[in-house]
Amino acid sequence: MPPRLLASLAAWSFALYSSSLAAPDVFVAYPPNASSVAFDHVLFEGSVTPGATLSVDGQLLPVDPDGLFIAWLPLRPGLNVLKLQSELGGERSDVEWWVTSKPDVALPAVSTALRLESIEPRASVEVFDLSGSLAARTITIRFHGAPGGTATYRAGSNAERPMTERLDVPGLYEAKLILGTSDRFVNLPVTLALVGRDGQRVTATAPGTLSARPGGPRNALVVAPDVGMGVNSYLTAITDEDGWPIVFSKAGQSFPVVARVGDRLHVALEAGRLGWLPSSAASLSSAPAAPLTAHLSSPSVRALPGGSPSDASFEEVRLPLTGRAAFEVVQPDEGNFAPLRLRLFGTSSEADTIEGAGFVRTVDVTRDADTTNVTLHFAGSGAWGYTTTFDGNDLVVRVRVPPILDDARPLSGRRVVLDAGHGGRELGGAGSLRVPEKDLVLPVTLRLAQLLRERGATVFLTRQTDVTVPLYDRALFAEAQNADVLLSIHANALPDGQPPACCRGAGAYYFQPGARRLARTLVDAVVAGVPGSVRDTQEDGSGVFRRNFALARPSTQLSVLMELAYLTDRDDLRLLMSGAGREAYARSLADGLEAYFRASAQTP
Template sequence: TGNKASFSIGNRKDIPMVELNPEYSKADIVFGKAFDTSKSPVKGIYSGSYKIQESDIFKDTPISLKLISEDDNITEAADATVTVIPKNFTPMVAEVVKDYSIVRNAPGKSRLTPLPVGTRINVTGRIGDEYRFKMGNIMEGWILVNDINILPEGAPVAESIIGSVNIESVNDSVLIKVPLSQKLPVSIEQLSNSQISLSIYGGISDVSLIPYNNSEAFIKEIKSTQPFKDVFQIVITPNAKQLWGYDYYYEDNTFILKLRKPPLIDINNPLKDKTITIDPGHGGTELGSVGPTGVPEKTINLAISKFLKQELEKNGAKVIMTRETDKNVGLYERIKIANDANSLILLSIHNNALPDGRDPYKEHGSSTYYYHSQALPLTKSIQKSLVQNLELKDFGIFWDSLALTRPHKPIAVLVEIGFMINPDEYTLLTDQKFQEKSAKAIYMGLEDFLKTYK
């Protein structure tokens, strides 16, 4: 601390850096809270910035860092280089080659809507193994290098005039169809559990009429807007109390948003003929957390899931299990099982743990997790039933971007019944009667949800 620091990029030498105020390191984020990981505030962290000038011509130009103290002078090369794209640079267009490729808001950060294969994007930069691309002029996305193919110079930029939006009612779904001249990046957001929006980046609206085509029994309202000059958006409000799952894909250059119609629910037998996928967490070599006497979470998850299967089938549901034995099942294989069965609901059954150094006597209890707004009412209903019927501490409801909460075709909820590392809860979790009671509580929460949102 108290030293002088600077950095250089090519011929731009000794750009000054400032020392930041000492702060505790907060690398560990658990259940939405950041926890200090350093015993004392960390000193000697420096930060600097440089605005690229029009005259700068950097191509794979190295960055060097210099630290000067009373006793020493240290210069190190940064693990990065800088390349500047000139103003007259021919636009770089790429095509997505992996279906539903992961898109992030910054390298390695939060996820955005995955992109279908064939989507065209306008590339504007690269850091490491991720390309940056435009999402209109208001946003940017980041996608892995191996998930796209750079097209030959002169390929048309990713944009399209949008002249129509068509609605089609088929079987148990309503299709929202948007014809384009090429496949463009999209973003789908559930504004609430009963409203959904679609944004098409590079889309320019020429829509003046949207016929409901006898779909008004399901769709209360659909609105088309152009919130920005190169972002086309539609907002759909269904007549139902809530959304029941969606899918999206391209057919040729027509983008299709597929919304599931509300299921027919018998108030006296709400689970009858409903397809429910149960996912017993972990399995095989994936133990999950391990309790004080050595019983792994995977074993308890499977036991509770089997009791839940019996309870649901007894009440008329068609139940799909992602595993019924102690075996390895990949995360995305679990999702595929649920999707292939056209499941209405996906329940992932788990039991919780804490990182080392945390107090399981203070942090414990039942909790539930969701990602899409359509799953929040079911999440609340299951959590309420767990707390009322199991009488464990209410650890809470969490929005969480997990592999088993992100599925959108079914309503997906992840349940953490108790804490494996809390001795009292672990004792209960290893007891067969409590396992049956836990399954019953989840079933009751599911049943109450179906009755409420009929």
């Protein structure tokens, strides 16, 4: 065929092909249109029609053959109107995407200013215990402003007091106001002033006021209902300054309140130890009240009726108290909840050791100042879970006794609750290839259920279709099914401010130290069984993390939340999108659960 004719035919064929093409489709999975980020870059991800190009403000982005793009886009401060242009076969699509950047940048040293949104106290502060510990009587005054200035604050009509600029954070000014026993005031305003290097003076008033109320601590009575037996709801948790739970309070417990800050109560647990309780969980007395004290009598241990030796059974430790004492549960870093120690605050007792006749070997009672320590020692490797509830004023600790396992078929008879993350209205992480997290983890979960049943396990699913399941209902479901394990299956994604290249791989999250070994076993199995998978590369690279997650907190059974892979990593996402990848994840998780139970096998 003559070259000219060949070229003409090729051009005609291309024109015919182009005319049959629609304009390429542009799908942005993240960020949402007209959204704001607090950083100068944004993770920009999604997909276009396979084979199409994509440019943002005239700059071409790398696009994979399947149309996937994941980019780390720089942003200008303020509104960014991103001009997206995609081309394929002569057809073009133009899209505008609005993203506002609000980075936390330091104020300049000149042109004196302070950030109003940074001022503390942001909420009103009421201090009740004016003769208590220093921590209970200390109020932090703070703001961000132009660095290198001179800052002061004034409480009401009192004299101005100096504030100190932090050496490690230029422009952050702080002061500590320590209230004295004779202080008396209500709703005192706090005025802040900053004189900058340019000699200009700016002032502002804090959103929160200060009150010093005499008489001593108030009393907080927990009125919020308990959520299950071992769900450990964050709604009633007493937390430390960083938000980490110290105590999961129970209905009917009382706590001395040394201060109220906005919608939080500052409660005293024991000498020198304070925590924060949501005010929505408790009723606060209007007048000072003496703290609750309780006395512990001799504990008792009994076995609860159970099934065959291959079924999980329970033993109960009853702690007779004269009042619903506040307590925390302390566990070793790892070791199947063994030993289990309860610290009962404001509780008197006599030193005692109770001998058990079964799984609970001994219950040791010791006294530490105004706190009673009750330590449960178990036979073997330890319990598979525990719950704490009140029966009247008696505190009842129920521990899950490990069953006798068949080394050849360790999953036989095991009760496993599988939770496919999100569902229904809750999409989970954005899926750049147009499948959100909820629809990626469900088929893995369903296949895992099938594999576990083939190996002898009894499996329950929190959802089998695309439905919305409330968060705490998932943990309550596991508790109702008397599960040995609750495994919640998810796919990870990066928060704003982190570049996509930073993290990939599989990770497992636990809260109860007794579940750490299971978390590690599952990560090991996924890395070994899924080609291309690695341990989550964040932090120490182990892929195992302790986190305050609702589906990792339950203590009734071993509870682990598994993040299979990162939706924000190209290779991880393609593993989840492929049928072979999902099959490998399901088989690896089944192998991991089997390996865990085999290692836990006990003989009579």
